[in-house]
Amino acid sequence: MSTATQTPTATDSGRTPSRATRLLGDRRLPVLVTATLFLVMYAAGLSRYANYGFGEPQVFLNLFIDNGYLLVAAVGATFVILSGGIDLSVGSVIGFTTMLTAWLVEKQGLPVLVVIPIALGVGAFGGFLMGYVIHNFEIQPFIVTLAGLFLFRGLCLVISKESISIGDSTVSSMAQAQASLGVGFLSVGAIVSLVVLAVAFYVLHYTRFGRRVYAIGGNEQSALLMGLPQGGTKIAVYTVSGFCSALAGLLFTLYIQSGDPLHATGMELDAIAAVVIGGTLLTGGSGYVLGTLFGVLVLGLIKSIIQFEGTLSSWWTKIATGVLLCAFILIQRAMTTRKKT
């Protein structure tokens, strides 16, 4: 008689989703929204500041030049967030890298080509250590990378309490090098950041490692039971983030031409904001590194527009970022709840 009390089950729900739910469920949607937002903002800037030269191609290219380091840091953060983690140490590692680089070049007189691999190695090793602790001791990434944040910021002050400006000729020639594109030019930093973006895209979509990042972000327990080396992947993800932070630090050094213990304070939050605005879910497993590019561009564009406006204080950048972030998190929420039903 238990048949009489069987639960009615909705077998067909979800088998043939309607067009609207399909669109809402599409993982590319947030990236499209961000790209559209960027275009709308750009068009608005064009119509408002056309007479002030906003339409110059170089204004657009400057977005890459002025935000190249942020793009690199955000790409690293994308890996971490896709895997379901978080990395709060990004800004400190960037600041530490500027200090380390400036100190090694200026005070120790090491050639730049030797300093670069050292700096990258230190950043990657820092990321590796944090990943190792997170995986092997099963500690929340939030806490471990928070410890990293304090550690690296403190190490800056161990090197020097004062800012160190760089007068090395190799560094300044690298900083001033320009690649002409006909209508404008890109700096070394911008080109490096675009290469990093391309490599990250390839790794995330065309290598097993990249797919494992998505898998453990989707469901870590499942990934383990599916026989994926989930621990190694997690450690690698933080190593990638540490490496990207160090590279971002080098680009930042090139951009500012000095090391300072307070450089890039809080930049991890800019990077996370760019990743989220770019449509990557903070819960992990869903998002695109291309979205991160648009996230960085949107943040950069807000800065440019405020500069063109002239009268606005630069704090409006923060306010606009806050509003956008809030809006995008609400969109994410709507998407995830939709998926569950």
Add this chain to the structure above:
Amino acid sequence: MAEPRPVLEMTGIVKEFPGVRALSGVDFRLFPGEIHALMGENGAGKSTLIKVLTGVYSLDGGTVTLDGKSVRIASPLQAQQAGISTVYQEVNLCPNLSVAENIFIGREPTRFGRIQWKQMRKEAAELVDRLGLDIDVTAPLSSYPLAVQQLVAIVRSVGTGDSDGAGAGTKVLVLDEPTSSLDRDEVLELFRLMRQLRDEGVAILFVSHFLDQIYEICDRMTVLRNGALVGEHMVSDLDQVGLIQLMIGKAMDQLEGLHEHQLHAEVGEPLVRADGLGRKGGIDPFDLEVNKGEVVGLAGLLGSGRTELARLLFGADQPDSGKVTIDGKQVSMSAPNDAIGAGVAFCSENRKTEGLVPDLTVRENIILALQAARGWTRPIPAAQRDELVAKYIKALDIRPANPEARVGQLSGGNQQKVLLARWLITQPKLLILDEPTRGIDVGAKAEIQKLVVSLSEEGMSVLYIAAELEEVLRLSHTIGVLRDRKLVARIANGPEITPTRILETIASGEHQ
């Protein structure tokens, strides 16, 4: 059917946990091209045996032979590489990835390290097609219902162990309770897939609580009891009654006696009266009377208001109308605390989320409600506490009989007993049991029903809610029938009341 050489042979398997011997010298064989049922009550060692086989647990003794070669399986990955794949009750896939990726992840086709997406999708589509499934492999897994996800998990495990995904790699497929959340059509689709794989020579180990399904699909079965092997039988040689006897080790007909007993039992004076008690959106106003020592059963479909009625009586939801009188005194039911104070206990149907604290020990869980009733300023003396706990562990036969065991590690039936013990220890006047036998095995079901009868004999009133009408009929003196959030009939139980008549009442909404 049975071929001369088994593909898998486990001999003398021993697995020990602190204080418990989960498996003591179990032998188990699996032949290629068969569907083999692993049977046993909760806590008999089924899950442990499967976890040993799939590398989740390491074994403490015995040998595992695969294809005639002795193997050591230390991790799920090693098991997969050896050709043993498992599909668990909860689908262990990544919902954010596409179906094709879920099938192939970890062994994607690559050239110079670059994933060949086209080839992967093509192979996935071919594999799905060969198994006769209609699934778009490019869609994200989350766009499919659970049943399809389960099938995808099987497709994945069939492909695993073989780098080109042709499906020759998997020798043993373990299906651990795959059907528990599927409806009939979905089960049939699963069975069709299982038969096809069996015919391709895969050995399938199938675990299910549904005896009918075992008889429908399986060829042979191995029965475990208390961590030991009871026997290995062809399904066609053993009927359901025989199987149940093997599983619980004693005859089932003792339950029949319960019914007779209840029909002749006397009940005392009124204990609880609800007058016009109701809540909008929960249940329409109802009158209900429960006498001392009486078992009132509630029958009705899921969503008919059974649980809502119970929650009102316990003060878990606030009524908008009516009043409750217990022992002649009106009680304001504004919070569960009021109900507990008045001697009402409520065992929720969701024992995991609303009842037990899985990380606490058996002792702590049992003592929880009593301590709450005394208030935190008056701790129960340790000696008295230990004595009480020991008494109830013994009375309810909770296994393992270790007060320090973590409740989360107990089997479903034993968890239910711990929850019961917690409320019994407060010596309630009215015990509300919401689906106490759901998801637990036959033996524990019988024990809990016997317990209800003996409690009512001692004068405790019981409100018994169960999906299975037979249970309600067997135990109740009075049966309340619910339909569409209304208490439509109250029927005095008697020899002439049958499940069919109750069903008619549920269907028509009135009792003739």
